[in-house]
Amino acid sequence: MFAEHMRSKGIIGLLLTVFVVFLLIYSGSGCASIVPPSGGPRDSLPPKIVGVDPPSETKHFHSQKITFQFDEYVELNDVYKNLIVSPLPKTLPQIDRKLRTVTVKFKDSLKANTTYVLNFTNVIKDVNEGNKAKDMLYVVTTGDYFDSCQLSGNVKIAKTYKPDSTLTIMLHSNLADSAVTRQRPEYIAKVDSMGNFLFRFLKPGTYRLYALKDEGGSYLYTSPQQVFAFADSAITIGPTPPAPVRLYAYAEEEEAKKNALEEPELDKKEKRIKFQTNLQGNKQDLLDAFTMTFPNPLKNYFPEKMELSTDSTFTPETTHKFTLDSTRHIITMNIQWKEGVRYNLVLPKDFASDSLNRGLLKPDTIRFTTKEQKDYGQAEITFNNLDTSYHPVLLLSQGGTLKNSFPLKTNILKIDLYNPGDYEAQILYDRNNNGKWDPGDFKKHIQPEFIIPLDRKLTFKANWPLQPEINLKPPPTR
Template structure:
């Protein structure tokens, strides 16, 4: 009995040791606890084939780091140039990264691989930024560069989500049908840089890469082009591309739905509209707007009457204008400050495309603002070229609130609506007072340029607000 007990407990001990070893061998990688936080990105210690190698024909590249790594959005972050027809496969295991090139390598060609934000450490997510690998299938490495910047023409600002691509094909259709040869992303300042290029001629474009196709797909897509091809063995540092959309993105318009299951009530037939009045106050610098949900089919000027003061004195000097969408009526008149007004809309004054009409007479009562509700503004612009037909624009959230064509380098206004504004300058090539987009297909025309000024101004009511701005300050 004693021998059996000894044997039994011996088995328990051995089994415990075996299970301990087994669970240890199957454990996950756990970062060490305690100590200072790791703030350093993974460091590349070795590459096979070596960086900047020539006569390379291997299609598997191995990178070894000094710590455990993981990859994020590998296909989105990785840029292989020249761009292969088949995307490479990227894998990571512990401290190693393997890149498998699935497409055939071109002869006598320099390849570059930019990893972007692909590689980060396992513990803290520190990104190995600026990681780049170059090799050549020929006997030497190409070393030419091409750099420049891209701005959105209408705003003068940067959209860092745009990409810049190089094509060898001169035809317009290449932008739609063909894969580009080289690609570069923009930095936060809108700058791009191609490196290790061969001596050659290219056609350069910028695109909003929608769907990851690296192609032009629709007229509302942001794009830019250079008027002339670029040659990599020439100086091109001043290259600036102006991005534009040939057409605005169309909104989704629902067809009116008619419910025939029951007769329409009076409310169903009544046309709906809004105004631009704020707290029942009218801006004396702006027209009164009537805003409709559906395009107007008919409106009667004689049924829209404006009166002033408590005596309902008729105002005949009004102008009513329908906008191009037929959804806005502008009522213009020389508004008197601090005055009481009444807008009378007679029954049947207008009807819209869905068959709705004004089923009864409406009267809008409102007052105009006083001059003390506005501020005085003086802006002096140093370094402004008046030969370029500049138009000064005041914007809020990239929407133009007001604009003024400049014939001198100083703008003055005794009545300016209070608020915070960004300033920009439109160089109005055709002199029509508004920004005009560009065109690429059929007729090539660059968009008009807008320069964003890095200056915010704040207009306070009842104050004299003066600003001096150097337009060449960046």
């Protein structure tokens, strides 16, 4: 009986299975799709303050502690880098967080009749999605009124005319030039991605305005190699906001060290002097000098023993000149090249020896051929709205490296030969007309020169004339 019961139970189970499969096939395609449960839309809202003690906009504020309550769990984001406290205290307050609570404890005593602002932009973020609070301000005053003056402006890097959001803007009530090198400012502001800045809740008065790349939090101008900007004159701030201020930041370039090339480790097995030339595939650029670069400085150098000739007949060439640079690493040969000509540079064994007393083991000959004019592009560039009183100079660069500069004396520039390629184009407004960009000089109150990028690249092609027309914008004002 038990076996018969089990057989009948199996038949019933089989019939049920067939019935379920039949329903799945004929009940519609929607039943065949398995959709995982949804977690809901992504939280994109930053944390909100639901309570604060003492409340914002408190007058006669004297508390040393502030407690913020948020609508969700929060964490701190690089608080001592992002938090802005104005006026700037000697020591930043201590910031702690626990679950939905953030606590601020002041370490400095507060000044009388002063408006204090804590800007928590990018300081507070939620735990799950990392949404950061924007424009979260806490404002109190130790007196019976709030300072409400404002100052806005924009800062760009003079050499690139681009913004730098890592700069800090500073206001000093001490109008002496030495203040920015010796004492911290009263107020600071951050720069947005467009270079704009805004001070709010300022005390009326006269200030000096600076911009600075501050790595260590000292807010001091300590080195000419720091990125730095200064307003030409003091700014008076009152109930009516002054016009937005434009700043142009710069950094003085370090002088090249005399021993810029580091000497490699001594290879005792190597007996032959080493060097490299600037030839490309045994081709010499008509626009460049010929160079030989030595990893070790030359101890002895006899240019009169180096012989230059042309063609297979070794016809002597006498119009060239050799020079050795101050580091004694680079020999340069200057000459008016002839296109498509084969040159031979004969080096005797004793033409030079390096600091390791190594020379050539046997005479050597460097053979190369100059390029032809058809290998180069040409250009006739028309500049509209060109103001030559600003001494404009066209700068052509590749990968951030300056290749050539062309002073613009008229609105048409002709270039007879130029290496093919894509070039970034900029206009230098060469105030002192010395042919190069000059940074500012804070001690002499000289602002940096401008370099303005053009909104297009120049593409030179071999044996092809380039004839662009470029509309220049007016030179920027200070």
